[in-house]
Amino acid sequence: MVELITDYLDGALARSQRRRFEAHIGDCEHCSEYLEQMRTTIRLSGSLRAEDLTPEMAAAFTAIYRRWQLDGG
Amino acid sequence: MTTLGLLLAIVVPRPSRRPAVSAADAQDRELLRQLRAGDERAYVALVTRHHSAMLHLARSFVPSEAVAEEVVQDTWVAVLRGLERFEGRSSLKTWLLRILVNRARSTGVHEQRSVAVADAGAAVDASRFDAGGAWMSPPQHWIEDTDERLLAEGLAEDIRRGLEQLPGRQRDVVMLRDVDGLSGEEVCDALDISEANQRVLLHRGRSRLRQNLELRLGTGT
Numbered sequence: 412m413v414e415l416i417t418d419y420l421d422g423a424l425a426r427s428q429r430r431r432f433e434a435h436i437g438d439c440e441h442c443s444e445y446l447e448q449m450r451t452t453i454r455l456s457g458s459l460r461a462e463d464l465t466p467e468m469a470a471a472f473t474a475i476y477r478r479w480q481l482d483g484g
Numbered sequence: 485m486t487t488l489g490l491l492l493a494i495v496v497p498r499p500s501r502r503p504a505v506s507a508a509d510a511q512d513r514e515l516l517r518q519l520r521a522g523d524e525r526a527y528v529a530l531v532t533r534h535h536s537a538m539l540h541l542a543r544s545f546v547p548s549e550a551v552a553e554e555v556v557q558d559t560w561v562a563v564l565r566g567l568e569r570f571e572g573r574s575s576l577k578t579w580l581l582r583i584l585v586n587r588a589r590s591t592g593v594h595e596q597r598s599v600a601v602a603d604a605g606a607a608v609d610a611s612r613f614d615a616g617g618a619w620m621s622p623p624q625h626w627i628e629d630t631d632e633r634l635l636a637e638g639l640a641e642d643i644r645r646g647l648e649q650l651p652g653r654q655r656d657v658v659m660l661r662d663v664d665g666l667s668g669e670e671v672c673d674a675l676d677i678s679e680a681n682q683r684v685l686l687h688r689g690r691s692r693l694r695q696n697l698e699l700r701l702g703t704g705t
Contacts, residue, residue, distance in 0.1 A: 412617075413607050417687035421668055423679070441622035445608075448623055452694040455643055456662035458635060462536040471557055472531045476524055479564040 545588035607691035654689035
């Protein structure tokens with residue numbers, strides 16, 4: 412069951428499998444807890460700050476644009 | 485094919501394979517339109533929107549952060565030169581990421597990273613189940629409002645470290661899917677892996693991160 416969670420969350424289970432999965436989750440508090448923990452894990456990853464542009468990188472990108480414009484872009 | 489099947493195949497229109505333009509892609513396309521009209525701010529906005537995913541993806545091909553940054557810069561040079569070539573058949577993001585992958589491959593220093601999933605163990609240690617597959621050592625309930633409390637306790641750093649320590653391809657997939665919010669399809673396309681493989685890698689990576697959290701919270705066994 413725990414091995415099917417990502418397939419389930421991605422909507423990749425066949426309909427019959429999905430029904431069995433949901434029936435089991437509805438019955439089994441441990442698997443249901445486990446599913447919740449996987450969801451929490453995913454949410455926490457999503458809350459990590461994505462990589463910000465450093466000022467140096469931002470300046471480099473602007474330079475790329477201006478050079479391109481000078482070249483007749 | 486049965487007669488009925490044949491009939492259905494003729495009568496029922498197939499759903500279009502072209503996905504509807506998402507809200508994010510619609511914004512990207514608007515920015516592209518402004519960029520084509522010569523608006524530097526639109527360019528900066530596009531660079532900023534996609535920077536994290538591009539950097540993570542670049543890093544999955546090359547050995548160092550510095551080279552990854554160069555790859556992202558090269559990509560924007562190529563994008564600007566090829567601005568008129570985007571025809572809108574894919575999302576703008578998919579188009580950007582494809583250019584990036586080509587640039588990364590052509591640096592010639594790409595890391596050989598196996599797509600094999602041999603390093604993958606079970607999501608949960610087998611000893612936690614009995615012979616019949618029932619939980620013997622079930623997961624303990626994580627308290628409510630976990631997210632805020634956990635993040636307040638500085639767990640974000642742990643998660644980031646946990647991510648960095650995942651085996652190569654698992655890390656790439658989890659980063660791109662869960663941190664940068666790419667779809668499964670976008671990740672398969674960018675990393676050139678099958679959907680099934682992508683999901684296995686994602687599942688292994690997420691399972692390990694969950695296990696880290698469990699250990700950290702002291703409720704694991």
